[in-house]
Amino acid sequence: AVTSNPKWPYGWLLYQEEYLLYESLEVQSGFTNGCPRRFLTTTAAQWIRLAYHDMSTHNVEDGTGGLDASIRFELDRPENIGSGMLQSLSDFKARQTPHVSMADVIAMGAIFSLAGCGGPTHASIPFRGGRKDATSAGPPGVPEPHQDLRTHTDIFKRQGFNQQEMIALVACGHANGGVRKNDFPDIVTGSQSFEFFTGSDKHNRSIVTGYLDGTTTNPLVVTSNVTLRSDHRVFGSDGNVTMKRLAEGNNFNTECASLIERMINTVPKDVKLTEPILPIEFKVGKVRLFPANDSDGLVLTTTLRTLDLPDNPKRTITLLWTDRQGSTTCPSTGCSVQSVSTETLGTGTDRGFRFMGITTPQMHAFRANVDIKTSISKFWFEIDEGDGNKEVVDNDAEGFAIDQETVLIDPVRSVKWVDALGTAKIVRVVVGVTTSELSSMTPNLTMRAFNPSTPPPFIPETTTVPFSLDTTLPAMGAYTFFTANVSSPLGLSGTPMTSFDVVYEGRIVQEFVQVKEILTSIRV
Numbered sequence: 001a002v003t004s005n006p007k008w009p010y011g012w013l014l015y016q017e018e019y020l021l022y023e024s025l026e027v028q029s030g031f032t033n034g035c036p037r038r039f040l041t042t043t044a045a046q047w048i049r050l051a052y053h054d055m056s057t058h059n060v061e062d063g064t065g066g067l068d069a070s071i072r073f074e075l076d077r078p079e080n081i082g083s084g085m086l087q088s089l090s091d092f093k094a095r096q097t098p099h100v101s102m103a104d105v106i107a108m109g110a111i112f113s114l115a116g117c118g119g120p121t122h123a124s125i126p127f128r129g130g131r132k133d134a135t136s137a138g139p140p141g142v143p144e145p146h147q148d149l150r151t152h153t154d155i156f157k158r159q160g161f162n163q164q165e166m167i168a169l170v171a172c173g174h175a176n177g178g179v180r181k182n183d184f185p186d187i188v189t190g191s192q193s194f195e196f197f198t199g200s201d202k203h204n205r206s207i208v209t210g211y212l213d214g215t216t217t218n219p220l221v222v223t224s225n226v227t228l229r230s231d232h233r234v235f236g237s238d239g240n241v242t243m244k245r246l247a248e249g250n251n252f253n254t255e256c257a258s259l260i261e262r263m264i265n266t267v268p269k270d271v272k273l274t275e276p277i278l279p280i281e282f283k284v285g286k287v288r289l290f291p292a293n294d295s296d297g298l299v300l301t302t303t304l305r306t307l308d309l310p311d312n313p314k315r316t317i318t319l320l321w322t323d324r325q326g327s328t329t330c331p332s333t334g335c336s337v338q339s340v341s342t343e344t345l346g347t348g349t350d351r352g353f354r355f356m357g358i359t360t361p362q363m364h365a366f367r368a369n370v371d372i373k374t375s376i377s378k379f380w381f382e383i384d385e386g387d388g389n390k391e392v393v394d395n396d397a398e399g400f401a402i403d404q405e406t407v408l409i410d411p412v413r414s415v416k417w418v419d420a421l422g423t424a425k426i427v428r429v430v431v432g433v434t435t436s437e438l439s440s441m442t443p444n445l446t447m448r449a450f451n452p453s454t455p456p457p458f459i460p461e462t463t464t465v466p467f468s469l470d471t472t473l474p475a476m477g478a479y480t481f482f483t484a485n486v487s488s489p490l491g492l493s494g495t496p497m498t499s500f501d502v503v504y505e506g507r508i509v510q511e512f513v514q515v516k517e518i519l520t521s522i523r524v
């Protein structure tokens with residue numbers, strides 16, 4: 001498992017870990033915890049159904065199809081009836097990044113859904129990243145309630161699951177959510193518009209026990225039209241051997257976890273998933289080096305995320321760095337500052353960590369003034385417990401390198417104009433370029449803006465916007481400032497971009513800068 005430091009400066013693993021654990025689907029949603037875990041418009045159960053239907057195109061014989069977000073092109077098929085999957089995709093779309101595909105978000109959604117509703121947690125369903133999004137529809141083949149047992153067995157076999165696995169996977173899926181009258185009026189025949197499989201929101205093993213003891217209200221077991229009792233046929237297809245096993249001890253949870261893991265890892269054969277993404281013990285966050293706006297110096301800001309450090313009021317955490325000239329400004333031990341703040345990633349925002357058994361993850365923030373003449377070549381951290389014990393976080397003695405200071409993003413001079421919900425509608429990105437580097441005031445400098453919030457089928461758009469000289473920002477120190485603006489079309493919801501790269505003379509000089517890193521925001 002990947003637990004050591006990711007590639008430096010920024011391996012994509014870094015983002016995936018952040019997404020899974022910290023900027024998780026539910027953190028972003030701002031919704032209360034509990035089940036049904038409603039995101040913007042969808043429920044947790046819909047996320048699991050989405051993952052299964054998306055995976056359903058898999059053909060184990062030729063290795064095609066699988067969890068690849070091809071569902072985006074398959075929603076008009078009768079087998080995908082209902083607006084839930086479209087809503088889920090619409091809620092998920094803004095979570096796509098250049099490093100996290102829609103298919104990865106769908107897979108994460110299934111994990112979050114189960115964990116959030118009392119099913120298996122992240123710790124028992126490891127998350128692997130690297131899924132690729134399909135660019136067109138896959139073959140049809142999601143099971144439907146009116147089909148016979150033979151058809152269902154064949155479908156699951158094609159997807160790579162044998163009869164026992166079919167039984168357990170359906171039970172695991174149908175431990176969540178229920179059936180809508182609107183979409184299945186022949187199954188939900190009573191007065192209610194929605195019938196739970198188990199009578200409750202929670203992921204519930206009574207899907208198994210209720211079936212065995214005859215108390216179940218699962219509409220796919222008890223509905224009056226026998227043809228539509230697909231769960232009844234599937235569950236009983238091996239003479240209840242599997243259902244009886246699932247009812248014992250912790251079997252339901254463990255088999256469910258391992259089958260859902262297989263389901264989300266069922267991908268086309270040319271996709272290579274990563275090792276499980278686990279929290280890194282010490283993770284360096286976004287690093288920004290930028291021209292100060294009150295002096296001729298540079299400012300370095302960064303964070304260090306720790307996991308469960310024991311309580312110790314005597315602990316100090318120090319950021320150290322060496323200058324580029326080889327210690328003309330900094331002493332040989334390095335220049336240093338202590339952390340300016342420590343935030344426990346606390347209640348409500350640490351659910352991803354909590355599901356991994358981590359209870360007090362902390363974010364330590366640093367802000368250092370760096371001499372502009374000698375700059376900075378690399379930095380590292382020292383954790384001093386105040387009792388003679390010290391730990392150095394230095395990227396296996398290499399330090400964390402700052403590769404260039406020619407083109408710097410300025411998170412303070414940059415501005416985002418936000419609406420009442422805090423959504424950035426207009427973004428002005430400011431970069432400083434070392435004046436000595438410039439041969440003209442029209443350098444080949446562009447921003448590649450990544451906008452994931454597009455209409456169905458939710459394919460992200462990348463737009464290239466040129467930077468131009470900004471005479472409203474007086475040159476400070478050795479830097480000249482350039483700006484690029486993007487804005488959301490009037491009346492459209494969402495932000496014009498969530499992240500961007502800066503490209504200078506054909507080279508990416510700043511990669512995956514997130515709009516939320518921009519510190520200056522103005523309400524419009």
Ligand code: HEM
Nearest residue numbers: 045046048049052143144145169170173177178179180230
């Ligand atoms: C023979 C196979 C299956 C059949 C015939 C079947 C059929 C159905 C039907 C008719 C619904 C109601 C949908 C709605 O009203 O929105 C449903 C819901 C659901 N299914 Fe399945 N299903 C099967 C297998 C699975 C599997 C393998 C999973 C996942 C592991 C799964 C997960 C779900 C979930 C979570 C819901 C609840 C959705 C919600 O509450 O919005 N199903 N299924």
